[in-house]
Amino acid sequence: MHRLYYDDSYTRSFNTTIIERTDVEGHPALVLNHTYFYPTGGGQPHDTGLIGAARVIDVIVRESDKAVLHVVDQPVTEDQVNASIDWGRRFDHMQQHTGQHILTQAFVQTAGLNTVGFHLSDASLTIDLDSPMVSAETIQAVETLANQIIWEDRPVTARIIDPEKSGDVRMRKMPEHLLTGGLRVIEVAGFDSTACGGTHIRQTGEIGMIKVLRAEKRGSKTRIEFACGGRALRDYTLKNVLANQLTADLTVGIEEIPTAIGRLQDQLKSSQRALKTAQESLLNFEVDALIRTAKDCGTFGLICATFEGRGAGNLRMLASRLAAYPGVVALLGSSGERANLVFARSADITLDMPALLNQLLEKFGGRGGGQPALAQGSGQASHADLEAALQALGASLCSA
Numbered sequence: 001m002h003r004l005y006y007d008d009s010y011t012r013s014f015n016t017t018i019i020e021r022t023d024v025e026g027h028p029a030l031v032l033n034h035t036y037f038y039p040t041g042g043g044q045p046h047d048t049g050l051i052g053a054a055r056v057i058d059v060i061v062r063e064s065d066k067a068v069l070h071v072v073d074q075p076v077t078e079d080q081v082n083a084s085i086d087w088g089r090r091f092d093h094m095q096q097h098t099g100q101h102i103l104t105q106a107f108v109q110t111a112g113l114n115t116v117g118f119h120l121s122d123a124s125l126t127i128d129l130d131s132p133m134v135s136a137e138t139i140q141a142v143e144t145l146a147n148q149i150i151w152e153d154r155p156v157t158a159r160i161i162d163p164e165k166s167g168d169v170r171m172r173k174m175p176e177h178l179l180t181g182g183l184r185v186i187e188v189a190g191f192d193s194t195a196c197g198g199t200h201i202r203q204t205g206e207i208g209m210i211k212v213l214r215a216e217k218r219g220s221k222t223r224i225e226f227a228c229g230g231r232a233l234r235d236y237t238l239k240n241v242l243a244n245q246l247t248a249d250l251t252v253g254i255e256e257i258p259t260a261i262g263r264l265q266d267q268l269k270s271s272q273r274a275l276k277t278a279q280e281s282l283l284n285f286e287v288d289a290l291i292r293t294a295k296d297c298g299t300f301g302l303i304c305a306t307f308e309g310r311g312a313g314n315l316r317m318l319a320s321r322l323a324a325y326p327g328v329v330a331l332l333g334s335s336g337e338r339a340n341l342v343f344a345r346s347a348d349i350t351l352d353m354p355a356l357l358n359q360l361l362e363k364f365g366g367r368g369g370g371q372p373a374l375a376q377g378s379g380q381a382s383h384a385d386l387e388a389a390l391q392a393l394g395a396s397l398c399s400a
Contacts, residue, residue, distance in 0.1 A: 005036050126223050210226060
């Protein structure tokens with residue numbers, strides 16, 4: 001079969017003949033007499049589109065004979081078919097892949113850093129550099145050079161060379177199979193020559209721009225995430241909307257956003273400290289008030305209290321404070337989406353709190369656990385049912 005995408009990345013629709021029908025993991029798959037559909041490979045995803053009325057959902061190379069398999073969502077009965085490529089996806093891949101060649105060479109020329117990994121998907125575009133440290137200044141210089149090459153609108157061409165004469169060609173490793181009668185090289189005029197089987201634009205100006213989005217250390221390497229062309233525009237559009245929203249909400253200029261956020265963070269920390277102090281004072285007051293309501297059960301004082309909308313953590317803190325007093329048993333509950341329960345006792349009391357808790361939770365379809373002196377759990381109960389159950393349990397403890 002003829003792989004025409006090697007020579008022409010711009011054809012969107014073509015007529016062809018189905019020469020073989022097979023299947024891949026339960027889906028119909030077609031081999032065509034000639035194809036412009038790019039199969040997954042070299043870090044670039046496959047094309048999608050239509051063959052007849054069937055949607056192309058995957059394009060792969062069969063290992064046994066290197067035939068291109070077009071996996072479709074339904075059978076195609078005709079032998080002579082029209083096929084069309086999803087141009088938006090194809091052109092996006094062309095922009096991103098050619099942009100990657102330019103950015104990679106810009107890192108080589110600017111900082112002597114080599115690309116050892118490349119990944120392109122619908123969601124992200126990354127290269128991995130052979131260094132754990134890349135400064136912000138280096139990235140800025142590389143980005144500037146890469147965009148200069150784009151704006152000069154240099155020709156991008158493909159040619160086939162003898163693999164034995166590839167000394168000046170950049171490649172991570174020699175391909176195992178040369179399907180083009182030699183080594184295919186993509187050249188950005190006067191800037192870069194790279195061995196590559198992917199689809200590319202004709203002129204660098206079609207990329208529009210390259211923007212580095214972030215750099216992340218990955219062991220002994222640095223991962224650079226970036227965007228080209230339409231992806232870079234969409235990224236800028238999103239961030240511009242967010243920046244404009246922040247300037248409006250904070251009533252500051254865009255350059256003042258970091259300072260304004262810093263002030264808000266300081267105010268938040270101050271408010272959190274003040275709130276913590278107030279909560280501590282309130283908790284102490286609440287503990288004192290509950291201690292005064294403890295029911296004298298002979299060997300211990302019993303506190304039963306029911307709240308609304310109180311979280312398990314807050315209940316646990318309150319119960320621990322109460323249990324710090326000698327001779328106290330605290331049975332606390334809070335109603336809400338789920339009923340939270342925390343039972344605690346002083347160290348001088350021998351009651352088993354998890355056993356008591358689960359005795360009550362059996363009624364509410366829940367379970368809990370903890371230590372002998374402190375247990376917590378949750379179940380389903382209304383405020384009235386929870387309060388009645390706690391009072392009943394407390395009464396049985398007091399009369400035991």
